[in-house]
Amino acid sequence: MAQISSIEWTEATWNPVTGCSKVSPGCAHCYAERLAKRLKAMGVRQYRNGFEVTLQPSMLHLPLRWRTPRVIFVNSMSDLFHERIPKEYIAQVFEVMRKAHWHTFQVLTKRSERLVELAQQLIWPSNVWMGVSVESPQFISRISDLRTVCAAVRFLSLEPLLAPIPDLALDGIDWVIVGGESGPGCRPIKLQWVRDIRKQCKKSGVPFFFKQWGGFRKSANGRLLDGRFWDEMPKPCKREEPHPAMASAPEILPIHV
Numbered sequence: 275m276a277q278i279s280s281i282e283w284t285e286a287t288w289n290p291v292t293g294c295s296k297v298s299p300g301c302a303h304c305y306a307e308r309l310a311k312r313l314k315a316m317g318v319r320q321y322r323n324g325f326e327v328t329l330q331p332s333m334l335h336l337p338l339r340w341r342t343p344r345v346i347f348v349n350s351m352s353d354l355f356h357e358r359i360p361k362e363y364i365a366q367v368f369e370v371m372r373k374a375h376w377h378t379f380q381v382l383t384k385r386s387e388r389l390v391e392l393a394q395q396l397i398w399p400s401n402v403w404m405g406v407s408v409e410s411p412q413f414i415s416r417i418s419d420l421r422t423v424c425a426a427v428r429f430l431s432l433e434p435l436l437a438p439i440p441d442l443a444l445d446g447i448d449w450v451i452v453g454g455e456s457g458p459g460c461r462p463i464k465l466q467w468v469r470d471i472r473k474q475c476k477k478s479g480v481p482f483f484f485k486q487w488g489g490f491r492k493s494a495n496g497r498l499l500d501g502r503f504w505d506e507m508p509k510p511c512k513r514e515e516p517h518p519a520m521a522s523a524p525e526i527l528p529i530h531v
Contacts, residue, residue: 279347279350281347281350281485282483282485282486282497283380283451283483284345284347285344285346286340286344286346286347287346287347287348287351288333288336288337288346288347288348288349288379289320289330289333289348289349289350289352290329290330290331290333290336290348290363291329291330291351291354291356291359291363291367292320292321292323292325292327292328292330292351292352293310293323293324293325293326293327293328293351293352294306294307294325294327294351294352294353294356295327295356297384297385298384298409298412298413299410299436300384300409300410300413300433300436301384302459303434303455303457303458303459303460303461305456305457306350306351306352307325308457308458309351310324310325310351311324311325320333327352327356327359329359334366334367334370335370337370337374337377337379338373338374340377343377343378344377344378345377345378345380346377346379347380347382348367348371348380348381348382349381349382353383353384353385354367354381354383355383355385355386355388356385356388357385357388361392361395364392364396365395365396368396368397368398368399368402371401372397372402375399376401377401378401378403379402379403380403380405381402381403381404382405382406382407382431383406383407384406384407384413384416386415386416386419386420387419389406389419389420389423390419390422390423393422393424398423398424398425398426398513400510400512401426402425402426403425403426403428403429403449403508403510404420404425404427404428404429405420405428405430405431405451406419406430407431407432407433408432409432409433409435409436409437410435410436410437410439411437411438411439411440411441414439414441414442417443417447418443420447421445421446424513424514425513426510426511427508427510428446428447428449429447429448429449429451429508430442430447430449430450430451431451431453432451432452432453432471433451433452433453433454433455434453434454434455434460434461434463434488435453435454435463435467435468435471436455436461437467438466438467438470439467439470439471440470442471444474444475444480447478448480448481448508448509448510448511449480449481449483449506449507449508450471450475450480450481450482450483451484452468452472452482452483452484452485453485453486453488454486454487454488454495456486456488456489456490456492457490457492458490460489462489463487463488468484469500472484472499472504481506481508482504482506483505483506483507484497484499484503484504484505485497
């Protein structure tokens with residue numbers, strides 16, 4: 275399933291995989307899990323397994339059919355580096371992104387250890403941005419893992435931000451997104467946490483994007499911070515891949531699941 279996105283920092287979503295599992299506190303009130311259950315109840319075929327990790331090979335080639343350039347969030351309903359996704363399938367996703375060079379692809383993971391494990395086995399085209407989610411200081415090691423990846427943009431999603439992060443190491447990071455949690459059971463975000471991260475970004479010269487305050491009624495709380503919107507975007511840069519382990523791009527073949 276792919277669609278025009280209401281996520282403020284992207285334009286469209288593409289889900290060659292659906293379903294995930296929880297790995298840290300930021301996953302507790304996962305919007306994708308709620309949506310997957312709803313889509314299953316509606317009889318949507320791609321969500322016949324609910325929120326179980328499911329490859330969607332019928333969706334693999336979709337970006338190649340979108341001729342107008344778009345900024346595309348990859349796997350808004352999953353995590354591309356989930357341990358149940360075969361590395362061969364991940365390589366095929368990357369090959370589609372390489373071939374669809376007129377688009378910009380944003381990949382986001384909480385599984386930074388597997389990202390590091392596979393990064394040098396993948397071909398990193400200049401139109402692929404790679405990010406990690408960091409909801410509290412407990413998970414800042416994900417940032418160190420991200421720095422080892424030669425993506426043209428390395429970004430952080432501090433959403434849902436669950437605690438202050440006073441020592442945010444931003445060297446080698448190109449973009450920071452901050453947001454509060456929304457939906458049932460949402461946990462509060464504090465103004466000073468956001469201001470402090472904005473200050474750190476400004477000091478390091480890193481573009482800062484404030485996505486939302488969140489809350490049960492997300493639209494009511496809005497996304498203004500100190501009277502304005504913060505929609506700063508990164509500039510891709512060329513990073514040399516140290517020693518690519520994959521000599522050539524994989525052939526894109528159907529995978530039966």
